[in-house]
Amino acid sequence: MTVDEDLTPEKPVESELLVVTGMSGAGRTTAAHALEDHGWYVVDNLPPQMLGTLAELVSRMPQSLPKLAVVVDVRSQSLFRDIREALHALAASGVHYRMLFLDASDDVLVRRFEQGRRPHPLQGDGRISDGITAERELLSSLKDSADLVVETTEMNVHALATAITELFTDSGPIVLRINVISFGFKYGLPVDANFVADVRFIPNPHWVPALRPFTGLDEKVRDYVLVDSGAEEFVNRYVDALEPVLEGYRRENKHYGTIAIGCTGGKHRSVAVAEEIGKRLAQLPSVRVTVQHRDLGRE
Known part of the structure; x- marks a missing residue:
């Protein structure tokens, strides 16, 4: 007896639950609105x-509710x-859920609250x-x-x-999203970096007068x-070393990672290497x- 394909049972619909939380002022409301724009049912606070x-x-x-996002914060x-x-x-x-955490640096959070003329929910009588x-x-x-x-x-x-849109498509979170960021050590480490690579071992184009005005985005x-x-060998080995890490991210249901590539000022070496590593990944x-390129354009 042949089973008609039209009679085969359909795969059950699985709902997705996303818990959205993070620092006050880091963008929970913006994220919630973006999720709503992509068909999520959002419950706030x-x-x-x-x-x-x-x-x-x-x-x-x-x-009825295939994609539900719940915003949880510290107002209470x-x-x-x-x-x-x-x-x-x-x-x-047995309920499967994911958690999205939004963060920002303290000085930026202070500025956002001051611009909005709103008190922080936990400041009380303090600052x-x-x-x-x-x-x-x-x-x-x-x-x-x-x-x-x-x-x-x-x-x-x-x-x-835009970032929320890239992370959450019509079918839910993408498999794996990697952000490669170049930076200058003299301006501090990126606070959200999962991996940091130091490429200051490469000769600095800054000391070549003909190259100093240009950046790592320029071909020369x-x-x-x-x-x-050493630079090409570093890129090859670094990407090879990252491959099992990315596979581990998938196994652990982790969908986002940041790789930071640093040189002294974030203008030449880190920019060129970050572009190449991003291309390989x-x-x-x-x-x-x-x-x-976080620090490109700084003096």
Whole structure:
């Protein structure tokens, strides 16, 4: 007896639950709006104690709510303290969820609150910086366990919306998104880097008068940097070393990573090497790569 293909059972619809949290002022509202634009049903300021109830509702109605995002924040500090217990309960009950954590540097968060003329929810009678310090301490373990950490220090609302769009397509999060960022050590390490590579071992084009005005995006500088003995070998070996790491990310259901490449000023060597590493990583299957140059243009 031949089974008609039209009679084969369809694959059950699986709902997706995304927990959105992070520092106040880091862009949760912008992220929520971007998710809504892509078909997610967003519940804002949900008490953590209600996560289990909502997840149970979603599991019973996967076709009605296939993509649910829940924004959890510290506006009610006493309720928020139970979020770890609520997340453990979700995992124990078999509910699959992902966590998106939004962060930004303290000085940028202070500036955003000052521009919005709003108090920080945890500052009380103190300063905005006091509230930020208290919140960062409260959220530290949560950030460490997040599936996705998006650093919004250098982002405006449009850039953040674009990042959320890239992370969450119609079919959910992409397989693996890698951000390769060049930087200058004299301006400090990128705060969201998962890996940091120091390429100051490569001769510096800054000391070549004919190359100094140009950047690692220019062909003459790129050739000078990459042709140097050791640079090409470094790029090859570094990408080879990253391949098992990226496979491990997939196994651990981690969908986002940042690789930082640094030189002294972030203008020549790190830019050229970051571009080359990004190009090599983009050739790997199911990897989406973006390349940014944090300090390009600084004096």
